[in-house]
Amino acid sequence: MAATGTNTTTTTSGRNVAAELAYLTRVLKAPSLAASIDRLAERARAESWTHEEFLAACLQREVAARESHGGEARIRFARFPARKALEDFDYDHQRSLKREVIAHLGALDFVTAKDNVVFLGPPGTGKTHLSIGLGIRACQAGHRVAFATAAQWVARLADAHAAGTLQGELIKLSRIPVLIVDEVGYIPFEPEAANLFFQLVSSRYERASLIVTSNKPFGKAHMFA
Template identity: 55%
Template sequence: MTTTAATKDGLPSMIAYLTRVLKTPTIGAFWEELAEQARDENWSHEEYLAALLQRQVADRESKGTVMRIRTAHFPQVKTLGDFNLAHLPSLRRDVLAHLATGTFVAKAENVILLGPPGIGKTHLAIGLGVKAAHAGYSVLFDTASNWITRLAEAHQAGRLEAELKKIRRYKLIIIDEVGYIPFDQDAANLFFQLIASRYEQGSVMVTSNLPFGRWGETFSDDVVAAAMIDRLVHHAEVLTLTGDSYRTRQRRELLAKEKRAGRD
């Protein structure tokens, strides 16, 4: 069947068929609505075509973003817009804005967030991960202990290389809470292999409550820790954050509120 051979009455069924074959359901759903708008506003053929294609692309990108965020396995979805920057004056706004563009992922660069517990490192990591997903990059999030468990299970099953290759398909991996739980020598070696496998190949984002000088305590080996840090920071933005814990601050604010209420 061709367009020229089709009658006007047969156009809807023909377009429905063609959009199914081309896998463009949004065009199939909106071509009539946009055609009426085009006639009312005297669009050219080119303007009508562009409007249809834009609608299809926007819908596909939106669904792709939702899927990337879902498969990232964030513990919860948090955005940078929800983050109260006023409580973290040590964070440079220009650096955060640059990281939010996701260009570091395109360059296979890393991001390291260092600072005491409770100041919002995980929130920032998730927020930047969500931004990367919106920019079209695949993301995978987990805690450091869970990453080790995943690698240890693969190693025991004799498929560590296959697992590392699978992880390399993600443009950005986020390793949360490095330093909260110490690792033995075997775990440290697995962690090193994860970092080494992504060196200049894919981006890594790490949050840690420990400065680099104390990573040897976590990985049971100063040499392994130094080699890991060397690969992480070679192409990286390292943000050392200072500030009050959210929980401590919230408790302090609650006590102040109760004190004011008592005076009233």
């Protein structure tokens, strides 16, 4: 008779199934599956799953765990200044914002289309919250994201320019599907800084998405259209 639980680890053929599973999940680097396989096996026996159903459940558990872990890794890579979810946005505080617009953006079609998103408004209206919320949603959906203020992006590009690696830096950044540029217009750009920033924007045109927040009216933010 085959093993029916974690206390019985061998079969009539003498195989130590628990040890084999521990070894195989370790080689496959599937710790989440290793931790849940006994519970899945018990449920499979109780509900008379087919072998295919049991295998699918095991694979689904590991895929879900890897997607979750991958999302957390991408969130750390993005360097968000805080963790903000779209679901936590206070629409009562900002009544002029339409929920359906944010819901549409939250579907992330703009990332696939390589379009840009611009949030404009005075300080305290939740622009950064929304940009982070979209960024986290993108991370969880499998997209790489990078967050920085406009001043920080310009400083990074200025360092690359001084080192003679500006084009390489722009190419590297263009491979990140979503860049978030926070606080455009809070500090006026000098001509050289403005030129570097323009190169960042133009290098991503129809290649990858930007999410921009600014306190400037739309007419003064036309460069991001």
